Amino acid sequence: MKLLTGNDLASGDVTWWTGSGWSRHIEEAVDVGAEGEAIARAEEGARRVNVPYVIDATATADGPRPAHIKDRIRALGPTVRPDLTLKPADPQAGHWVI
Amino acid sequence: MYRYDQYDQAIVDARVDEFRDQVRRRLAGQLTEDQFKPLRLMNGLYLQLHAYMLRVAIPYGTLDSRQLRTLAGIAREFDRGYGHFTTRQNLQFNWIKLEDTPTILERLAKVEMHAIQTSGNCIRNISSDQFAGAAADEVTDPRPWAELLRQWSTFHPEFSYLPRKFKIAVIAANEDRAAMRLHDIGIQLVEQDGAVGARIYAGGGMGRTPMIAPLIRDFVPVDDLMSYLEAALRVYNRYGRRDNIYKARIKILVHEIGADEYRRQVEEEFVAVKQLGIDPPRAELERIQAMFAAPAFSADAPEAIDRSDPDFAVWLDQNVAAHKQPGHAIVTISLKSIGGIPGDASADQMDLVADLAERYSFDELRVTHAQNLVLPHVRKADLPAIWTRLREAGLAEANLDLVTDIIACPGLDYCSLANARSIPLAQKLAVRLAPRQHDLGELKVKISGCINACGHHHAGHIGILGVDKKGVENYQLSFGGSGAEDVSLGKITGPGFDEDGVVDAVDRATCTYVELRQAGERFLDTYRRVGMQPFKEAIYG
Ligand code: SF4
Numbered sequence: 093m094k095l096l097t098g099n100d101l102a103s104g105d106v107t108w109w110t111g112s113g114w115s116r117h118i119e120e121a122v123d124v125g126a127e128g129e130a131i132a133r134a135e136e137g138a139r140r141v142n143v144p145y146v147i148d149a150t151a152t153a154d155g156p157r158p159a160h161i162k163d164r165i166r167a168l169g170p171t172v173r174p175d176l177t178l179k180p181a182d183p184q185a186g187h188w189v190i
Numbered sequence: 191m192y193r194y195d196q197y198d199q200a201i202v203d204a205r206v207d208e209f210r211d212q213v214r215r216r217l218a219g220q221l222t223e224d225q226f227k228p229l230r231l232m233n234g235l236y237l238q239l240h241a242y243m244l245r246v247a248i249p250y251g252t253l254d255s256r257q258l259r260t261l262a263g264i265a266r267e268f269d270r271g272y273g274h275f276t277t278r279q280n281l282q283f284n285w286i287k288l289e290d291t292p293t294i295l296e297r298l299a300k301v302e303m304h305a306i307q308t309s310g311n312c313i314r315n316i317s318s319d320q321f322a323g324a325a326a327d328e329v330t331d332p333r334p335w336a337e338l339l340r341q342w343s344t345f346h347p348e349f350s351y352l353p354r355k356f357k358i359a360v361i362a363a364n365e366d367r368a369a370m371r372l373h374d375i376g377i378q379l380v381e382q383d384g385a386v387g388a389r390i391y392a393g394g395g396m397g398r399t400p401m402i403a404p405l406i407r408d409f410v411p412v413d414d415l416m417s418y419l420e421a422a423l424r425v426y427n428r429y430g431r432r433d434n435i436y437k438a439r440i441k442i443l444v445h446e447i448g449a450d451e452y453r454r455q456v457e458e459e460f461v462a463v464k465q466l467g468i469d470p471p472r473a474e475l476e477r478i479q480a481m482f483a484a485p486a487f488s489a490d491a492p493e494a495i496d497r498s499d500p501d502f503a504v505w506l507d508q509n510v511a512a513h514k515q516p517g518h519a520i521v522t523i524s525l526k527s528i529g530g531i532p533g534d535a536s537a538d539q540m541d542l543v544a545d546l547a548e549r550y551s552f553d554e555l556r557v558t559h560a561q562n563l564v565l566p567h568v569r570k571a572d573l574p575a576i577w578t579r580l581r582e583a584g585l586a587e588a589n590l591d592l593v594t595d596i597i598a599c600p601g602l603d604y605c606s607l608a609n610a611r612s613i614p615l616a617q618k619l620a621v622r623l624a625p626r627q628h629d630l631g632e633l634k635v636k637i638s639g640c641i642n643a644c645g646h647h648h649a650g651h652i653g654i655l656g657v658d659k660k661g662v663e664n665y666q667l668s669f670g671g672s673g674a675e676d677v678s679l680g681k682i683t684g685p686g687f688d689e690d691g692v693v694d695a696v697d698r699a700t701c702t703y704v705e706l707r708q709a710g711e712r713f714l715d716t717y718r719r720v721g722m723q724p725f726k727e728a729i730y731g
Pocket of ligand 1: 643
């Protein structure tokens with residue numbers, strides 16, 4: 093599957109395209125198929141996202157998993173500071189990344 | 191310490207206003223990201239993996255308590271309670287919001303700080319010896335010279351768009367604590383016939399093509415220094431490769447045309463530049479030097495130190511260095527707790543260090559290129575009190591220059607350019623090797639998450655470079671580098687490793703060193719004597 097991701101312009105937060113807007117949580121990301129570039133252009137033009145790009149991912153029971161480790165780290169947060177990730181209470185979260 | 195004059199303050203304040211307006215226009219859609227990116231980068235604002243990152247310049251690594259408290263306050267209020275000290279003696283905040291940046295810059299400007307020229311193809315923050323003004327072996331305090339260079343290079347119109355970024359280091363001792371010859375220009379202040387002048391090296395650097403800077407001029411008199419540097423930069427600006435980002439640094443130019451030809455061109459240019467009269471009057475250096483005058487050391491500070499606490503004694507032997515003033519010492523505060531994140535300091539830790547600097551070190555502190563902090567001027571009698579407070583804050587690791595005092599760049603945990611993570615590797619290595627660290631002695635491990643080499647891996651006695659092997663983190667190991675006065679570039683051992691594999695390999699290499707070492711030899715010395723082969727056999731079996 094293909095996901096569309098970028099950063100929020102004002103806050104810099106990592107965001108994922110949900111089909112109708114942007115979420116910080118990759119679980120809410122949808123497969124953009126071949127539409128990614130077009131959505132990216134429109135959304136960036138409207139300043140709802142900054143520097144968007146399309147990535148490869150696989151669908152898993154826990155939600156989409158980006159193919160590249162860089163985007164898995166973006167999705168969760170730094171592996172060395174679990175307290176600063178999106179799932180600070182989940183000790184298993186890091187395993188998903190690596 | 192240097193204090194801003196009205197010009198310094200005016201240009202920094204004006205830049206804050208200018209950037210506030212640029213941010214406003216970006217958020218309002220009047221600037222695209224393509225238009226805005228070079229503007230934010232010129233103000234040290236990057237977009238990294240998780241957020242914007244702000245890199246704050248710490249000129250020649252010198253701070254006072256007021257400045258460090260301001261950094262702590264920014265960490266608390268606008269970031270997530272910590273900052274990361276870098277190998278450029280700067281500080282990075284990892285979780286900055288674009289909309290907050292103008293306010294942060296305004297706070298910095300109030301304490302004579304900024305983030306200008308911490309990115310972009312310009313002359314970056316000037317780095318220096320963290321023991322400047324305190325070291326017994328220096329010919330003069332290099333910081334007034336570094337400050338002069340800061341003023342010359344700030345907003346220098348001709349050098350705002352160089353072919354590539356440009357890094358300068360200034361030292362004034364034979365012991366090189368600043369990796370001087372691995373800079374685009376390295377300056378060593380030396381004495382000749384009773385006068386201090388500059389020995390100039392040019393064309394060093396790390397990154398994709400590491401080079402040790404060759405000597406370009408043995409002695410540039412103080413009254414010619416700006417003209418000479420102007421000439422050196424001009425030749426680079428004119429002939430540096432703008433067509434290929436990988437060949438754009440001055441090291442490639444100097445290497446390709448040769449040091450002799452580069453020198454010839456610089457000398458020729460220097461004759462022309464000298465006519466322009468850009469060298470400041472001697473009084474200007476003296477004005478700056480007056481601001482770096484030695485603090486009022488007490489002449490009768492006692493030498494004796496109570497070593498009865500064994501933990502304190504270990505710290506004393508490892509992290510405290512000789513000071514030029516009797517009864518005083520230089521303290522290095524390790525930001526390398528075992529299993530911690532190299533170079534990270536919490537806001538509370540920054541506040542504590544600021545308190546210690548104010549109370550015990552004439553309100554001065556330093557950042558080292560090895561990502562530690564320094565209290566440069568403390569009375570020996572105060573060392574036990576300082577150590578006690580550091581220990582309470584988790585800052586009394588006695589590991590300066592030992593195998594756990596690892597330089598690690600942010601790597602793939604934060605950096606958008608990274609191929610692999612650096613920090614977890616540093617943590618695993620430190621935990622594994624901590625029990626043997628004092629036996630292993632000086633052993634500098636340096637880790638970079640990509641070929642840009644922010645973690646100085648080429649200069650590590652043991653260097654580690656993260657690479658991307660088909661989407662999987664892989665690590666290349668090298669031995670034999672040094673960023674000190676015995677400068678050398680590390681040599682790759684062979685095929686790379688996964689994370690655990692490289693930890694095992696380093697472990698085995700240290701065992702080989704212990705087997706082969708002769709009395710007084712560091713890891714680096716043994717490696718240089720016996721060569722790669724025995725280490726290779728130990729690592730690859
Ligand atoms: S060496 Fe590479 S990964 Fe590390 S901080 Fe520099 S650019 Fe980022």
